[in-house]
Amino acid sequence: MNYRQMIALFLPLLIDQAFIVGLNLVNTAMISSAGMAAVSAVNMIDSLNIFLINVFVAVSTGGTVVVAQYKGSRNELMVSRATAGTVSSVSLMSLCIGLLMIVFYNPVLSLLFGSASADVMTNARTYLIGSCTSFLGIGIVEAVCGALRGIGKTRASLFLSLIMNLSYVALNIVFINWADMGVFGMTIAVNISRYAAAVCALVYLIRVDVDLQYRLKDLLYFNWKMLKKILFIGLPFAAEQMFFNGGKILTQIFIVSLGTYAIATNAICSSLAGVFQIPANALSLTIVTVVGQCIGSRNIADARKFTKSFLWLSSASFIVMGLLLLPFFKPLVGLFHPPAEIVDDIFLVILVNTIAQIPLWSISFITPSALRAAGDSKFTSITSMLSMWLFRVVLGYILGIVLDYGILGVWLAMDIEWGIRGAVFLWRSRGNKWEQHRLID
Template sequence: MRRRGSFVRPYCTRLLERYFSGNTMDYKQIFAIILPIFVDSTFIVLMALMNTAMVSSSGVAAVSAVSMVDSINIFIVSLFMAVATGGTVIVAQYKGSGNVQMLPKVASQSISAIALLSVVLSAVLIMLHQPILNGLFGKADADVLHNARIFLIGSCLSYPFFGIYQAIAGALRGVAQTKACLVLSLILNLTYLLLNVILIKGFDMGVVGLSISLIIARVLGMVVAFVYLLKYNQTLRVRLKDMLQLQWGILKKIMFIGLPFAAEQMFFNGGKLLTQTFIVQLGTLAITVNAISGSLSMLFQIGGSALSASIVTVVGQCIGRGDIQDARKFIRSFMWLSSIFFVVIGAVLLAIFPLLVGMYAPPAEIVPDIFELLLLIAIVQPIMWSLSFIMPAALRAAGDSRFTSVASLLTMWLFRIILGYILGITLGMGIMGVWIAMVAEWGVRSIIFGWRFRGNKWYRHKLI
């Protein structure tokens, strides 16, 4: 056993050095970035699953309502994260170039921009929540709409706190302080889970309890993140007064990345929201199938999502140092590692599917439909997902935001929306038709972004 172990360890080290070490970073630095984000992603997804499972105890109407409103929440939160990504990219490139004087300026402007954006969006949605729900989901049952109204207002109240939290986390990821991000995420999500256990399971408050938990957890998350940033962080050295002054030169750099990505996310998630509206036409059980399948699919994507977030820091710092060779090498390595994650995680999750789906206590007649959807993505994701989502994140980290956004928008609307409607509604394939269209979109995105990476235009943008 000792001889075998003594052989395996050097072999693994050589393998890591070959694929994850370069001129600008070694494999220890890269995995110091990846591992906390992977743990964070795993924790967030597991918390989401447990929260959805708890809400399911309040009935199918509650699950359907949360699923519908979450499609709106994803649409809004993605705008915050798009601007935060702009901050992450600029911070990472300045960090890579060695210009530490610019780090607090970029971080403070990212926080200020997202704070303003989140307050405005929160106010607008609260004022217009009734016509928005009626316009998007008017065909849903009355009890579903009632629960959706409660959860949407609660979500809107939490937006400013969550937006600021995301801006701080984005700046920390830019300087590779992913351990701090992990701790902050644990505080926010454990609070959310604990409150849900108390309010939903203990006091049977259903969607009202979920809304209260969300607001309190995000307020606490923002406060802790702020205290850490201002009092304890020694890398960014952000001061409160810097956040109160808008510096248009820095904001312009952030928005060069953030605005195209925000537009992409707005239309991308708007398209997903539109998809949700014609799923509503299929009935409450179809909404529930989509909600549970979508929730479980996040488990399949834990590894890929972690690598997608990590690669922004890695490629951003490589580009900041001017090392294109390392950027290319690490992107390829991330692609292969992501595919391995998908194969392993997919095999494990399909094996324990009965246990997973049992958490939601769904009606027995929809369980086969859920399994079919998960089997579809388990087969396809190792081939297509990485090129479709990790690759554009890498290109964006190099400043190639406009191309990735336009390509994503076109594929979203031509395939996921139009083809999804044709297959799901016109041809009567239901939820399976909608998911097949989504998979077709992944395939087209993979071809486009793979082709872009083979060229040299993606790294020729000058951001700093």
């Protein structure tokens, strides 16, 4: 694989990430018109949604790795079977998770966010149930996009992502701004957009991309041998995401205890931070395909070379994004209509986090993506789980609550944890154990 091919992979993913983050920014801004209670509720449930959705997204990432390695070895028949295995396994998992949360929504909300105010909890209940009914739709989309990224068809995955996200924003305009339905309108929009995209994803696999030889009955068929390969990567990553995002939810509980303004500050900071991370996130997705195909063709030297290049590019992207966006902080934060009392807090958190991201984010996220693409999933997952709970959660409580630094303390703990985790991943990548895994025959 050469740099021209990688740019062709990267650009659609960059556009995809820009749309996802930008449209989420717009959605958060729109729901802010319903008040800070609505913003707080959506942010709280989104932290839970990320926890749940990332479980089956992790399995689709396992599919991306397996598909990419078979593509690198030029085994087209196994590429087709890996695609079918990814879609069927992720669809079943997303359906089960969604149904489970709908059944147990009340005790989950009481356990996690019981200290929130009554109006926040009412909105949270509506948004949680509505979000969970859409899980099967987004599960199918993520599985198909994961398989398409594995074979390098990032333009097709971009197309599906745009269908889902653009329709979501358009429907939010209708249900939130025009019909004034608030959080309930948001849940209607997310279901229509995700299931419409899921239908388009299946039509693409069955009717458009005939090379993959996917049939609708493959959705109900499980190739256990292939499923084991996918889950070998996907399950450790899913466990990592559960523990990792579980730590985030626990941190969210700290923030809930600080009050509605603190929840809103964290929500706005998270949305703005996502804008700064757009190019880096696209690089993190691209490197899975690049390293996966390098490993599939047994080209270890290129896998190492490209990983180093991606690390430098990712860090440089944070410098560029910081210089471009920080001068426009006031109009950006104005999209959320925040109370004047929290604007200075938002700026301080964003400034500190922007500086910290330059040296720390890339080693903490790009490196494990490369290791995972090579099949080194257990080590990366265990490291991420331990660092989250030993450092981010504990430090977040100490700095944010005990030492009374509030939201800034919670975010500082996150930045420190990035550095610790990234140092471990760098040490691993410089050794030879990660390249000795044999995922495919």
